[in-house]
Amino acid sequence: MNFVEELRWRGMLHDIMPGTEEELAKGMVSGYIGFDPTADSLHVGSLAQILTLVRFQQAGHKPIALVGGATGMVGDPSGKSAERNLLSEEVLDHNLAGIRAQLEKFLDFDRGASSAEIVNNYDWFRTFSFLDFIRDAGKHITVNYMMAKDSVKKRIEGDTGMSFTEFSYQLIQGYDFYWLWKNKNCLLQMGGSDQWGNIVTGTELVRRKGAGTAYALTTQLIKKADGTKFGKTEGGNIWLDPAKTSPFKFYQFWLNATDEDAKNWTRIFSFRTHEAIIELEKQHDEAPHLRLMQKALAEELTVLVHSGEALQTALRTTEFLFNNGSTDFLSQLNHEQVLDVFEGVPAYPIAMEVLESGISITDLLGEKVPVFASKSEAKKMIAGGGVAVNREKIADPARLLTAAHLVNNKYLVAQKGKKNYFLIFVG
Known part of the structure; x- marks a missing residue:
């Protein structure tokens, strides 16, 4: 099963540009996904994109993770109803370091030709003057084209409007794709379905400015079955950084999934084989009260994101709080972690x-x-x-x-x- 078929089987594929699957079938292709440094950690919503890059690499292709040092200064309007606060360069540098460290945990950087790579778009934008940019990039994309994008239309037609800063975002992201196409032979950009407009702007810039061909692929935005936002709890985002979301809370997030969500999320996030997932679904349906899918998913992802040791602590914490387990696990935690476990407890x-x-x-x-x-x-x-x-x-x-x-x-x-x-x- 090739990369695109894998995404289809997992219910992840949303949009794909004609010719993309055929191009991927020819041999190794370089493809990238961008991550904006709005915080110093990614969250579980980003995990789907991280694992898309991992699956892309496992299929024999070269993954490039772009951390947006430049685009992070602008703010992506996609899916947003209001202008985002702009971050200082110092905060961005701190956030970029945290995100880079997390990405390095998942991707393989020693895989020969298909070794992963992390790039920062600030590296090519730092010396790019405004006049040079609007001359070399802006003249190739019309305002009509940019205005037609849903992310732009919704904001312009709404009450808040849109600043020129955010309006320019799709052109900046489009130039990222052009730069990677020209300098890294990157033929494919991937992202969530809300990124389709920005991604195809990149393919247009490659076509119009570089007289070349580039491809686009987006994945489904993950939602809960009840329509509420994935990755959000009463306490806020579920982060990948254990200092922001403890392994126990991370484990509990997946453990508390509904049966329907657990089935969907297992296909999206698990690295079990197709046969193993189908068998797990069957076992779960035979005894849903055992919550086999929730437990399997929670355990697999806690190990993947944190560690086997973190999983054991999460299991002992769960056993203590809900099944009269021992207090011995407290000896393995620092004071902040203990207070985190007992959040809400006097x-x-x-x-x-x-x-x-x-x-x-x-x-x-x-x-x-x-x-x-x-x-x-x-x-x-x-x-x-x-x-x-x-x-x-x-x-x-x-x-x-x-x-x-x-x-x-x-x-x-x-x-x-x-x-x-x-x-x-x-x-």
Whole structure:
């Protein structure tokens, strides 16, 4: 199965320019996808494009990842209803470094002729004067052509309008394609379906300015079955950077997918064979309550994006929070990661001196930290067997807790009833 057939099977192919599939069948082709540095990390919405480049390389072609140091200064209007804030060069450089490091984790840079390459369009725009640009590129694309693009029409016809800065974006992206075609023999640009207008502007510039031929291919924009935005949660974007989205939260995002989404996303993101995916779908349908597809996808992608070790931490965290697992996993996390795991859970600092001399569980939870409104309330619930510390049920209100009970010499996890957690930490 060739690259285009692979995308079709996975439900990813959206638009393809005539002749593209035939060109790819002739032999190795260089193709690129652009990534805008709006943040110092990519998110799961970008993961589909990253994996498109990976599959492109696995099919024997040469992938080029373009990080938009220049286009990032302008802002892509595609899919946007308002002007985007412009970033300083210092912020852009920081973002570019983060994105480059992430891309290097996925692509193979030691594969001979089809080795991956990362380029930054600021390298060829930094010395390109405005007058040179409008003379050498602008004269080849008419305003009528640019105005006809959906991303432009929607903004111009809307209430916010569009600045010349954003209007020029498609011409700048088009020139990227021309430059890569001329200097890197890049014949194909790929991207999400919202990029079709910008991509074909590039093919037009290659045709009109370079008297050459270039090709275009776009993939489906990923959505949830309920119509809500993919990659968004109540807490915001699901990032690929573990400092922005912990491996636990990353794992939980995929684990909490609906059955329909899990089936669609497995075909899009999984590197399992077609036969393995079809078999997994069959097993899932036979016992949907086991959530086999969600678990398989969550595990595969957590390892792919983070690591096997990160997956084990995510599994132990899940086991602790939802299946009465041990608190031992806390010893493998730093303080920020622990707070991330317990996001939304009341967290209370306590001085080490309090525990060094020992304190009764009643005094600790009913006075030192406000787990209970009073010591009498604490005593009553403890005696009734409704309180646990570090998963150990404690029924004696006079039971002493000391520094020896701390996990990683820092944490106590109190539990009131079945679902009410409280994090107590030395600090």
